[in-house]
Amino acid sequence: MSDNGQIDVGYVAGLARLELDPETKVKLQKDMEGILAYIEQLEELDVSGIEPTAHAALLTNVIREDVAEESFPRATMLANAPAEIDEELIKVAQVLPGEGMS
Amino acid sequence: MIKTDLKTLTVHAAADMLAAKEISSVELCNAYIERIEEVDPKVKAFLKFDKEDILKRAVDADTRRADAKELSPYDGIPIGIKDCIVTAEQTCSCASKLLENVVSPYDSTVVARLKAKGFIPTGRLNMDEFAMGSSCENSAFQKTANPWDLNRVPGGSSGGSAACVAAGEVPVSLGSDTGGSIRQPAAFCGVVGLKPTYGRVSRYGLVAFASSLDQIGPLSHDVLDSAIILDTIGGVDPKDSTSLPEPCKGFADALKGLEDKDLSGVKIGLPKEYFDTEGITEGVRKGLDATIATLKKLGAEIIEVSLPHTKYAVSVYYIIATAEASANLARFDGVRYGVRKDAGDLIATYFKSRGEGFGDEVQRRILLGTYVLSSGYYDAYYLRAQKVRTLIRRDFEEAAKKCDILLTPVTTAPAFEFGAKSDPLQMYLSDIFTIALNLSGACGISLPAGISEANGMPVGIQFIASPLEEEKLLKIARIFELNRDQKEFAPKL
Numbered sequence: 001m002s003d004n005g006q007i008d009v010g011y012v013a014g015l016a017r018l019e020l021d022p023e024t025k026v027k028l029q030k031d032m033e034g035i036l037a038y039i040e041q042l043e044e045l046d047v048s049g050i051e052p053t054a055h056a057a058l059l060t061n062v063i064r065e066d067v068a069e070e071s072f073p074r075a076t077m078l079a080n081a082p083a084e085i086d087e088e089l090i091k092v093a094q095v096l097p098g099e100g101m102s
Numbered sequence: 103m104i105k106t107d108l109k110t111l112t113v114h115a116a117a118d119m120l121a122a123k124e125i126s127s128v129e130l131c132n133a134y135i136e137r138i139e140e141v142d143p144k145v146k147a148f149l150k151f152d153k154e155d156i157l158k159r160a161v162d163a164d165t166r167r168a169d170a171k172e173l174s175p176y177d178g179i180p181i182g183i184k185d186c187i188v189t190a191e192q193t194c195s196c197a198s199k200l201l202e203n204v205v206s207p208y209d210s211t212v213v214a215r216l217k218a219k220g221f222i223p224t225g226r227l228n229m230d231e232f233a234m235g236s237s238c239e240n241s242a243f244q245k246t247a248n249p250w251d252l253n254r255v256p257g258g259s260s261g262g263s264a265a266c267v268a269a270g271e272v273p274v275s276l277g278s279d280t281g282g283s284i285r286q287p288a289a290f291c292g293v294v295g296l297k298p299t300y301g302r303v304s305r306y307g308l309v310a311f312a313s314s315l316d317q318i319g320p321l322s323h324d325v326l327d328s329a330i331i332l333d334t335i336g337g338v339d340p341k342d343s344t345s346l347p348e349p350c351k352g353f354a355d356a357l358k359g360l361e362d363k364d365l366s367g368v369k370i371g372l373p374k375e376y377f378d379t380e381g382i383t384e385g386v387r388k389g390l391d392a393t394i395a396t397l398k399k400l401g402a403e404i405i406e407v408s409l410p411h412t413k414y415a416v417s418v419y420y421i422i423a424t425a426e427a428s429a430n431l432a433r434f435d436g437v438r439y440g441v442r443k444d445a446g447d448l449i450a451t452y453f454k455s456r457g458e459g460f461g462d463e464v465q466r467r468i469l470l471g472t473y474v475l476s477s478g479y480y481d482a483y484y485l486r487a488q489k490v491r492t493l494i495r496r497d498f499e500e501a502a503k504k505c506d507i508l509l510t511p512v513t514t515a516p517a518f519e520f521g522a523k524s525d526p527l528q529m530y531l532s533d534i535f536t537i538a539l540n541l542s543g544a545c546g547i548s549l550p551a552g553i554s555e556a557n558g559m560p561v562g563i564q565f566i567a568s569p570l571e572e573e574k575l576l577k578i579a580r581i582f583e584l585n586r587d588q589k590e591f592a593p594k595l
Binding site: 007009012013015016017018019020021024028031032034035036038039041042045047050051052053054055056062064072076077079080081082083090092093094095097 | 204205207208300301314315340343344411413414416417418420421428432435436437438439440441442444445446447448449450451452453454456457458460462465466468469470472473476483485486487488489490491492493495525526527530540541542543569
């Protein structure tokens, strides 16, 4: 945690797939530095030998029968899609760079 | 039926009136619809509201009751639903531009269980975007006002859920609580808010914010109504593997006949770190003092306890909650549903859709969460926070050995004015009394204890009990509620 303040919001936004305009980036950089400086207080605690708590419910694996269930009608699911093709497929942007597909 | 009744009408009182045929479900729903049309242009608790659907369900409920086939004593009673809990064939936007106009094809488990008892899901309630915030100011669509003072926030993130009950627009509502998002707005709006034990209530159909902390619960006029709703929505669900197998029934029955009961033999702990917190206003202090006086008068023993890791709770919470949020919100990419901003290839479309779709606070938390999970920082932040979470959980376990329940403030001050907390860290720090409970998995309830003289705003107090001890929590809260100085809390609106 020693290199706080070195957070590069532009880099982290790339990891999170967020497009930030320059003004927002400057603001968020400042916000992040402030928040991280506060969070640094956790360094003062000795946590050696302490087990982490990942979850509040003390449950382990829950297993159910593998049974096929009814799914939603295609039209219902496509109704929320931003773009579709032939009332059958969700239309997405080109995934790989190169020539457009026809 | 006179309109002023609606402001404090409880679910159980409405059920009695329906049973006695003093009122029909259609009349009840029409009265609430009129009230919504009258006050919601000012309160702005509802994002969406389908009058025809509500009245159709009310007609069905009346038909069932006429045939003596009512689904439960509550058949035909409306309940407001926070906009992150899905209802079939209704929109679920989480108050985000990115999900504007997305229609849920299915019912969340809680809504399905409410419908099975005849409750009528009423409208979509405003919230901070993706439940991230403490004032409802982070909604992409509108600012909900506090019915006690329209210049003040209703709290958050379940601000719409608290405001609509306080304003008498519905008798009860559902919210969700990740770090205080039910209890804090309940305190700000002078209503009861229950955060059940983690796992009591299925999260199936709740849009995930921080999965290890999120829990659905009711906001109501009194403790009995919260118990009625917990009975209805709780219990194991095959669709949520973190739902607990323990039975979640009979809480409302357990609260019957408490009118002449006292609290002799009950030990109530006051965590000294909470009471020593800087900045607790006089109004909140007086509310706590009055509560302690009432509890003592009822025969309870008041002792001091310690939760030594309290000061680390905000840091732990904002690491764990944002880490989980950054993973949960990765699914919103504008591909399968929601708003897509085309930008050439697929990756660029992700960037643009998420950049334009998410509001500032959501972006801030995604960034923080992504950072604390990123290569080289995981051990220093996320893993360390999980270890401190263990220490915080142990604090509560140790305190529970010394007393039955804890009494704490909910917030340092009553509801603040719009725009009063513009610094994000300052807003995060205001969650200090509510977030440790989510980290520990315990249950808690916020209920009104008085009115702040300085500004006429309601003041809330919080009771906290160990995981799965809702019965004890609700009983003590109910006995307090029946004996506190001020019986009813209703805004002038």
